[in-house]
Structure formats: structure tokens, C-alpha cells
Amino acid sequence: MRYVNTIIDYTSLLKEDKTLELKNQKIISWLSDYLPYTEKILVEIKNNGIKSYPSIVDEFYKYRREYSVVDENKQYLIKERIVAVLKLLDGFYKNHHSAYIDNYNSILNIKSSAFRNMLYMSSKIQSLNQLDPDFIRKQDVIMFHLNVFKDTIEGVLNKLLSPIIFILEYDSIGTPIDNIESRYFSEKYFSKRDRNYKNIESDFRLLYEDTNTALRNAEAHFDYTIDERTETITYKNGNRRSPTLVQSTLKELKDEIKKLSEVARQIGIAYEIFWYEHAKEFPGIHPETNFDQNYIAIRQVLMTNRLILKSFRYERSTLKLYIEYVYPSIESNVLITLLRQCINFLYLSDSFEEPVSTIEIVVNESITIPINIQLIKDLEKNLTKETFELFISTVLNQLKKHS
Structure with a gap:
């Protein structure tokens, strides 16, 4: 997770x-x-x-x-x-x-x-x-x-x-x-x-800082000891054949x-x-080539519609997106606004490091909209006004069944 x-x-x-x-x-x-x-x-x-x-x-x-x-x-x-x-x-x-x-x-x-x-x-x-x-x-x-x-x-x-x-x-x-x-x-x-x-x-x-490379290498090589009482780390420094022992504090x-x-x-x-x-x-080279950048872009596109993508969680092939709507009541047009981002959700799932079969949009922790990834892929292949309306209808009908 x-x-x-x-x-x-x-x-x-x-x-x-x-x-x-x-x-x-x-x-x-x-x-x-x-x-x-x-x-x-x-x-x-x-x-x-x-x-x-x-x-x-x-x-x-x-x-x-x-x-x-x-x-x-x-x-x-x-x-x-x-x-x-x-x-x-x-x-x-x-x-x-x-x-x-x-x-x-x-x-x-x-x-x-x-x-x-x-x-x-x-x-x-x-x-x-x-x-x-x-x-x-x-x-x-x-x-x-x-x-x-x-x-x-x-x-x-x-x-x-x-x-x-x-x-x-x-x-x-x-x-x-x-x-x-x-x-x-x-x-x-x-x-x-x-x-x-x-x-x-x-x-x-x-960009230079006087960095303690010995402290970095101590963790990497496991040649250090920790004193919990004084919160100090003792580690080796200098020549490998004749190292000296040095101490650093947690601070x-x-x-x-x-x-x-x-x-x-x-x-x-x-x-x-x-x-x-x-x-x-940079024609043909899109910047959002990984999950994190896709996530940032979606979050802020939604923001302009008064929707805040607060966090995400991955569990058992399901990518859950937790969204907060700034107004207390959630009307149907809000859900449709979210579903208009379905292709972006598809790109998000494609760039995630684990397989995603379902995206769940959780709005204000009260409404959960499950969307099967294959449904979005089918829409992407033939995206018209009619197919999008059918997609919306299918998702909302599934939502009713889960309610």
C-alpha cells in the first residue's frame, strides 16, 4: 500500500x-x-x-x-x-x-x-x-x-x-x-x-555544501554504532586501512x-x-511521463473546478483517488465533471508502478465511484459525444448498484 x-x-x-x-x-x-x-x-x-x-x-x-x-x-x-x-x-x-x-x-x-x-x-x-x-x-x-x-x-x-x-x-x-x-x-x-x-x-x-560524506558512507556500509542515551552516531572516517572514529549527533x-x-x-x-x-x-514530447507528474497535473486541473485531489492509495489493483469538494452538497454535475477526466485517469493508471484494473474516485469520503479501466480504454478508442454520454451513463448506473 x-x-x-x-x-x-x-x-x-x-x-x-x-x-x-x-x-x-x-x-x-x-x-x-x-x-x-x-x-x-x-x-x-x-x-x-x-x-x-x-x-x-x-x-x-x-x-x-x-x-x-x-x-x-x-x-x-x-x-x-x-x-x-x-x-x-x-x-x-x-x-x-x-x-x-x-x-x-x-x-x-x-x-x-x-x-x-x-x-x-x-x-x-x-x-x-x-x-x-x-x-x-x-x-x-x-x-x-x-x-x-x-x-x-x-x-x-x-x-x-x-x-x-x-x-x-x-x-x-x-x-x-x-x-x-x-x-x-x-x-x-x-x-x-x-x-x-x-x-x-x-x-x-x-551549490556546494560542506557535506559529511563519512556519515553518508556509515549508513551505506553499516559500520556505525548508535548511543540512544546521548543520541550520537559513532562511525569510521579516513583511510580504510587505518580509519579514525568520529561522532555526530542526531541534530x-x-x-x-x-x-x-x-x-x-x-x-x-x-x-x-x-x-x-x-x-x-518540444513537439511530441509530453512532460507528464510518469505517475507523479500526471498526479500533479490532474490535481490542479480539478482545482479549477473547485475539486481538491487530497491523496491517493493503492490496494489490490485498485487506485483510490480521494477528492474533496469545497461545497457541502455534491450534485450530479460535479460527478460528471470528475468523469470528464477519465482519459487522464487512464494515463495515471498506465504510469503507476503496479497494475491497476479499477480506479475508485472517493468524493468527500461519502461517495465512491468505481471505474473499470477497460471501460475507459474502450472510450479512448472511440471518443465521441455519444460514446462519452454512454460511458457516463454506464458508470453512474454502476454507482447506483453499489449504493
Whole structure:
């Protein structure tokens, strides 16, 4: 079973901004800070609003959230890092356009994999937060954070660095991006005497943090001990033949997770802004190529209809989508509005990592609409006004039978 909550409280958002016009203006103001790297997306939003790219609301809130989690004395870095990554991407796109297009799918897959891992980590942290702390050993808490630290580095930040290193090396070394993706984090992040690779520490220092790699390796190699009473981790550092023992506290471990998570999120925001700017220039390549991106897009398309996709759960070949309607009464036109998204639900199920035979739409925890995936596939093959009306009738009749 996989369960993920929505990070953004769209219910509150819709209460304060019923038409989303206020949000539209705030997003325009935010993107204006990144000119000239946002000229095209600004024209699009000013002319047509956010309806073509509703998921940009997520990027705006991710950016806003950064200011609530980053230390005040480091908040100036947020915009600087995003601008630096945008400048790097934009320069490569303009000067080596063919190379960017040739590597677009690889870049997209690497980025999507990193974003999926971000979502998995969010799910793990949510699960931990739901547990009663009185029944969790301190050792388990520390081990959990060690695991999150390793996943932040290897599963998220390490992947997000691959396109950056690829661009940095393109003119001098020209390493294929898939080769860069296979490198260790330390080879991308830190300067090494015996390596000719470009790295963040020497060549893109704005993203550099003094990271405790020994602490990362301690979890990976299981050569550490935990003292629950003092909340310290003792691990090996230095030469393998004659290592030294070093200690870190749980607070220091949390600080390591925090600062590397900040770097990863800021790189991710820059990648997304860059995609929005050039989305129309990639014919035939649709950005929503994985479950998580499909999920975000559907959630925000529904939002414009006063519907909030709060979370999802997968159980026994059924993908359950939990939706909240902002008004107390649910009329038939609301259900039809949901069913108009059936093809998007099909794409969502196709990109899920487990087989999906049924999608259940749970509205306000009071109405459950089961939709057989095959029914949607049949509709997709012959989508007309008549077949869609028949689809609606079939689903609603099945709903009555289940009531």
C-alpha cells in the first residue's frame, strides 16, 4: 500500500482566492523575478492564465515553502541558486540546441526519477510522523534519519546533478549523460586529485555544501554504532586501512539532511521553470511521463473546478483517488465533471508502478465511484459525444448498484 498526502492545502487556497486570479498575479510576479529566462511562459500566463500549465502552482508553492524552511541568513541563496541553474540550462540550450534535444529524454528521465524519489521520501516521512513517538526506540529514529540522508544524496541530489555536470563537461570532455548518471555522488560533488571530472565543489560552487560524506558512507556500509542515551552516531572516517572514529549527533544529522534537501529542491524548481519556458518547443514530447507528474497535473486541473485531489492509495489493483469538494452538497454535475477526466485517469493508471484494473474516485469520503479501466480504454478508442454520454451513463448506473 502506498499513501501520499497533498502538501499544499488547496482547500484554504480556494477559500481565499475563489477565481484563482490572485494566484495568477502572484505567479506572474514571481516568474518576473527570473527574467530573461521566463519571457515565454510569462506571455502565456498573461494571455491565457495558468490553465495551460496548472502545475506551475506547485512550483510557486515549493518556492514559497523554501523561505519557511531555510535559515534566514541563507535565504538569499534560494534565488541565486535557481538563477544560476537557469542561466546554465539556458546557455546550453541556446549554444548547443541540437545536443540538448538529443539528450532531452535522458535529462527528463533522470529528473523524473529524482522527483519520484522525492515523493517516496515524503511518504516515508509522513509515515514516521504518524507513529506514536512513545512506542519508537530512539535508535530506530536515528537509523531512519540515516536512511533518509542517504536517500537524499543518492536518490535525489545525485540524480539532479547529472544534467549540470553533463553541461559543465560538454565542451571540454563531452561525456555522455548516461555515463555521468552512473557516477558516484562524491565524483560529481567533490574535487578529487585523481579525477578529470567537472564537479560542484570546483566548477559550480554556489551549490556546494560542506557535506559529511563519512556519515553518508556509515549508513551505506553499516559500520556505525548508535548511543540512544546521548543520541550520537559513532562511525569510521579516513583511510580504510587505518580509519579514525568520529561522532555526530542526531541534530547534526538532521542539519545535513536539511541543507542538502534545500539544494535539491532549488535545483528541482529551476529545472521546472526551464521546462515551462520551453515546453511548446518540444513537439511530441509530453512532460507528464510518469505517475507523479500526471498526479500533479490532474490535481490542479480539478482545482479549477473547485475539486481538491487530497491523496491517493493503492490496494489490490485498485487506485483510490480521494477528492474533496469545497461545497457541502455534491450534485450530479460535479460527478460528471470528475468523469470528464477519465482519459487522464487512464494515463495515471498506465504510469503507476503496479497494475491497476479499477480506479475508485472517493468524493468527500461519502461517495465512491468505481471505474473499470477497460471501460475507459474502450472510450479512448472511440471518443465521441455519444460514446462519452454512454460511458457516463454506464458508470453512474454502476454507482447506483453499489449504493
